[in-house]
Amino acid sequence: MEAEVRVFATLRRYLPELAIGEAKIVQIEPGTTLDQLRECLDLPAEEVKVIMVNNLQADPDDLVSDGDRVTYIPAVAGG
Amino acid sequence: MTRKLLRINMSDLSATYEDMPEKWAKWAGRGLTSAITLDEIEPTCHPLGPNNKLIIAPGWVSGTPAAPSSGRTSFGGKSPLTGTIKEANAGGLSSQKIAKLGIGAIILEGTPKDGKWYTLHITKDGVQFDDASDLMGKGMYEVDDLCWQKYPNEPAVIGIGQVGERKLSNAGISVNDPENKPGRYAGRGGMGAVMGARGVKAIVIDDAGGPGVEIADMDLFKQGRKKLTAAIMQHDLTKKDGGLNSYGTNVLMNIINEAGGLPTRNFSAGQFEGAALISGEMVAEMVEKRQSGMTGHGCHPGCIIQCSNIYPNEEGEDFVSCVEYETSWALGANCGINDLDYVAKMTWECNDIGLDTIEAGNTVAVAMDGGLLEFGDKVGALALFDEIRKGTPMGRILGQGVEATAKAFGVSRVPTVKGQSMPAYEPRAIKGIGVTYATSTMGADHTAGYTIAPEIAGVGGKVDPLSKEGKADLSLTFQAATAFIDSTGYCLFIAFPILDIAEGWAGMAESVAGVMGMEITGDDVIPMGKEILKMERIFNERAGFTAADDRLPEFMRFEKLPPHNVVWDTSDEDLDLVYAWVNGTDE
Numbered sequence: 001m002e003a004e005v006r007v008f009a010t011l012r013r014y015l016p017e018l019a020i021g022e023a024k025i026v027q028i029e030p031g032t033t034l035d036q037l038r039e040c041l042d043l044p045a046e047e048v049k050v051i052m053v054n055n056l057q058a059d060p061d062d063l064v065s066d067g068d069r070v071t072y073i074p075a076v077a078g079g
Numbered sequence: 080m081t082r083k084l085l086r087i088n089m090s091d092l093s094a095t096y097e098d099m100p101e102k103w104a105k106w107a108g109r110g111l112t113s114a115i116t117l118d119e120i121e122p123t124c125h126p127l128g129p130n131n132k133l134i135i136a137p138g139w140v141s142g143t144p145a146a147p148s149s150g151r152t153s154f155g156g157k158s159p160l161t162g163t164i165k166e167a168n169a170g171g172l173s174s175q176k177i178a179k180l181g182i183g184a185i186i187l188e189g190t191p192k193d194g195k196w197y198t199l200h201i202t203k204d205g206v207q208f209d210d211a212s213d214l215m216g217k218g219m220y221e222v223d224d225l226c227w228q229k230y231p232n233e234p235a236v237i238g239i240g241q242v243g244e245r246k247l248s249n250a251g252i253s254v255n256d257p258e259n260k261p262g263r264y265a266g267r268g269g270m271g272a273v274m275g276a277r278g279v280k281a282i283v284i285d286d287a288g289g290p291g292v293e294i295a296d297m298d299l300f301k302q303g304r305k306k307l308t309a310a311i312m313q314h315d316l317t318k319k320d321g322g323l324n325s326y327g328t329n330v331l332m333n334i335i336n337e338a339g340g341l342p343t344r345n346f347s348a349g350q351f352e353g354a355a356l357i358s359g360e361m362v363a364e365m366v367e368k369r370q371s372g373m374t375g376h377g378c379h380p381g382c383i384i385q386c387s388n389i390y391p392n393e394e395g396e397d398f399v400s401c402v403e404y405e406t407s408w409a410l411g412a413n414c415g416i417n418d419l420d421y422v423a424k425m426t427w428e429c430n431d432i433g434l435d436t437i438e439a440g441n442t443v444a445v446a447m448d449g450g451l452l453e454f455g456d457k458v459g460a461l462a463l464f465d466e467i468r469k470g471t472p473m474g475r476i477l478g479q480g481v482e483a484t485a486k487a488f489g490v491s492r493v494p495t496v497k498g499q500s501m502p503a504y505e506p507r508a509i510k511g512i513g514v515t516y517a518t519s520t521m522g523a524d525h526t527a528g529y530t531i532a533p534e535i536a537g538v539g540g541k542v543d544p545l546s547k548e549g550k551a552d553l554s555l556t557f558q559a560a561t562a563f564i565d566s567t568g569y570c571l572f573i574a575f576p577i578l579d580i581a582e583g584w585a586g587m588a589e590s591v592a593g594v595m596g597m598e599i600t601g602d603d604v605i606p607m608g609k610e611i612l613k614m615e616r617i618f619n620e621r622a623g624f625t626a627a628d629d630r631l632p633e634f635m636r637f638e639k640l641p642p643h644n645v646v647w648d649t650s651d652e653d654l655d656l657v658y659a660w661v662n663g664t665d666e
């Protein structure tokens with residue numbers, strides 16, 4: 001199965017080949033958690049502040065499902 | 080404290096320096112503008128009439144040596160856009176210079192009997208009333224230039240563009256930045272029209288030879304400053320090369336879009352397919368590609384976060400500061416426009432003619448919804464700013480903001496609360512910010528109680544944006560903390576690190592206590608913030624506002640917002656809880 005992964009802001013430094021907002025399609029085994037997926041992509045745990053799956057907040061221990069839209073987000077805020 | 084109150088009466092062109100009255104002595108920034116507004120302005124006065132005043136106040140720590148990111152100036156009075164009390168604050172050069180002249184607040188009142196316009200030149204020697212004929216009809220880029228040519232010592236220039244001269248309700252007040260460009264706006268609520276109604280085109284502030292800011296307890300001040308600075312420099316969001324420094328506030332564009340809370344095409348959807356093209360990441364890419372402009376720009380001397388930017392144009396020249404999140408959203412996503420160069424051009428127009436970019440973008444979007452233009456018509460949208468500049472009848476309608484424009488075009492999807500349009504967070508998909516929009520003393524305003532921090536960014540805790548649970552309390556806590564921070568002179572963005580790092584929170588309070596000689600700690604922040612909110616609520620009640628005004632627009636209760644397909648379903652009872660304590664009905 002596969003998931004599409006997006007990273008934004010300072011996390012883009014770890015996947016520089018992606019254009020802004022472009023998704024990386026990742027093949028995953030059933031039973032993979034969001035944290036394990038992050039690990040595969042070499043995104044440092046301490047830099048991931050929020051994870052979203054299909055536009056909803058998610059936890060690192062949640063399992064990834066086939067076709068999920070996964071987004072890793074660093075510290076952001078604004079005004 | 081020896082801070083003075085400078086009262087400038089335009090009716091007889093007089094300026095008097097008064098001792099700061101005891102009742103206001105503990106306040107600065109927003110706390111002070113709101114206290115003065117409550118005491119001195121008739122709540123039912125016409126905002127453009129002779130009884131309204133413009134109150135200008137630097138924060139508690141503004142002008143002190145190297146307090147980080149502390150150059151915010153508060154502008155207060157009664158708002159022409161909302162009819163409520165208003166405090167809008169901006170960075171730029173003014174706050175530190177006013178404070179260093181020993182001035183706690185400027186009260187601008189009266190109307191020139193001769194019908195003339197004036198430039199006020201404020202120095203250590205007093206106030207000079209100069210004929211403003213040379214500046215009239217001019218945009219702020221030229222006004223700032225001319226003022227630096229005419230007056231010495233690279234002064235702060237507080238000014239209004241053509242929109243303020245015409246006293247339209249979306250007129251902002253510009254403050255020049257360190258490069259002497261306009262763009263730091265006390266934008267919201269039409270306070271530029273209040274300045275225009277006083278017959279003042281520009282206020283030029285030169286602090287040379289001023290007495291400086293007295294610090295009651297230097298050791299305590301330094302201790303607080305150190306803790307606060309450490310928190311800012313340590314937090315991932317505000318540190319050097321962190322999110323804000325690298326991408327500015329527009330780091331949020333993609334994230335809010337991902338959360339399904341990015342208001343799109345006049346609040347008809349929560350995601351914009353062109354979000355990436357107008358995001359902070361794209362601003363950074365343009366700066367790199369065009370080899371000009373910059374990210375990590377400071378809007379005033381001494382800002383260590385530096386979230387601002389200078390956007391480069393196609394010719395590779397420094398073009399406009401600053402393409403921030405709200406601006407890029409309002410003039411971009413909300414109008415269906417996905418071209419950053421056009422967003423930048425419209426931002427330049429707003430800076431020049433003196434418009435709040437949030438209200439301006441919403442106004443164009445509402446006009447598009449009413450059929451004036453197609454969504455996404457960037458050329459047509461840009462041309463509308465020319466109408467506003469020239470003051471054509473169309474331009475005057477648009478210059479009045481969203482509600483007037485919605486009426487003119489027969490639109491019922493009107494995203495306003497108390498007459499002020501919503502910023503870049505969809506309240507149907509991010510419920511806490513909806514509570515802030517509904518109940519804030521200022522009309523729809525995200526900065527008034529930025530629940531986005533825990534709802535989206537996981538800063539200061541983590542809560543589900545789509546849940547209604549606990550949002551009334553959350554919003555009130557943020558509204559109170561904000562009222563305090565808006566009084567410090569610190570930029571509101573210090574809130575992010577200090578919400579996560581307790582030492583920083585304590586440090587903020589200690590730095591204020593050190594300057595003022597007040598006995599306050601971090602525990603006093605929320606209670607003092609509530610004192611300010613209470614003054615503001617009382618003003619609004621006296622102006623005729625009731626619980627029925629603390630509501631979101633009707634369409635949000637029945638139009639489902641994609642992609643979550645949610646409506647605004649927070650109950651009126653929950654909303655009324657937020658301010659029940661003001662009149663003692665919560666206990």
Ligand code: SF4
Binds near residue numbers: 148170376382
């Ligand atoms: S953080 Fe940004 S808005 Fe705040 S003072 Fe610094 S440059 Fe200005």
